[in-house]
Amino acid sequence: EPEVTQTPSHQVTQMGQEVILRCVPISNHLYFYWYRQILGQKVEFLVSFYNNEISEKSEIFDDQFSVERPDGSNFTLKIRSTKLEDSAMYFCASSQTGTSAETQYFGPGTRLLVL
Amino acid sequence: AQSVTQPDIHITVSEGASLELRCNYSYGATPYLFWYVQSPGQGLQLLLKYFSGDTLVQGIKGFEAEFKRSQSSFNLRKPSVHWSDAAEYFCAVARGSNDYKLSFGAGTTVTVRA
DSSP, rough: OOOEEEOOEEEETTTTTOOOEEEEEOOTTOEEEEEEEESSSOOEEEEEETTEEEEOOTTTOTTTEEEOSSSSOOOOEEEESOOOOOEEEEEEESSSSSTTOHHHHHEOOEEEOOO | OOOOOOSSSSSEEETSSOOOEEEEEEEESSOEEEEEEEEESSSSEEEEEEEEEEEEOOGGOOOOEEEEGGGGGEOOOOOOOOGOOOOOEEEEEEETTTBBEEEEEEEEEEEEEE
16 A cells, blocks of 8 residues: 655754654655654644645744755655744655545654754 | 644553543534554554444444534543553544544553453
């Protein structure tokens, strides 16, 4: 069964550094998402991406964050200047369409620790 | 805004026993409801989903869930738990057919004892 993959599985960085989290969505999917889960808190929607542009973003997704689909397979989340509060598990997801009826397939996550 | 509550943070169940995980949602209309499971090192896997129709939905791995509008609940059940069911379970809701953003509950960790 096709799956969403994410790299790295863990990343430790210093506050103020830039990080790029990478995701390879399922190949025939058109909609891509990032969610995050701060330790002990709920999984939260960050951003959705379709047709090479952001279709929706949450209030969490401020100017420090950006997403990109640099080629036909990767989908990246960049945090420009990391803060301590960015420490979280980041999940990438993809779906064929952008409706609730369509299952979102999630990757295993990248655990980011900002020191 | 919609919200999802999973009242149980952690449940321990014996192998072979039944399991029920609670989920309550807060939303004016009927939302789209989901249960996901996350095993260690794995992504969130969809167990089942409810949009409309029969309020008892069957999912993968022997799980089922029942939508009860009067109670704003969507509880997940399994009649006989296997050790491999030890995982974290998330209930999630989307507002409607064109709202793909999932709002998740805090999750329930299930431990299975032999």
